[in-house]
Amino acid sequence: MFRFMLIASAFLACAFAAPQYNQDAGAYITKSGADIQPNGQYNYAYExxxxxxxxxxxxxxxxxxxxxSWYSPEGQLVQISYLADENGYQPQGALLPTPPPIPAxxxxxxxxxxxxxxxVEPQYRQQNRKVFG
Structure with a gap:
């Protein structure tokens, strides 16, 4: 009986540890494009x-x-736009957190x-100060 319980618990542990089916696992690219110019300009897009x-x-x-953009597990469309330049990466989107307002x-x-x-007080003049050594 003990062996049966051991085998049954091992089987259940394996069943729960097995990866669940992911509907996105079979996703494929429907649109893709890229253009790179010799002067350094580029663009790309994919879906x-x-x-x-x-x-x-x-x-x-x-x-x-x-x-x-992507769809959340709840089916809501999430979109993020960004600008990256000398001021760094600047994302914008409804999903991103915003800081609370500053209190009055x-x-x-x-x-x-x-x-x-x-x-700012004026500096104490060094020539008026005597240093004893």
């Missing part, structure tokens, strides 16, 4: 059968604009600091 898409155009590592008291404090610069 897959399961709704994933991406496109980008730019200039040889200095500037790029593009976007990508903090804004008031920052405005006070901006309009009232800090007083």
């Amino acid at each position: 897959t059968s399961n709704g994933i898409a991406a496109q980008e155009s730019g200039y040889g590592g200095a500037h790029a604009t593009g976007g990508f 008291a903090i804004l008031k404090s920052l405005e006070y600091i901006r309009t009232h610069p800090q007083y």
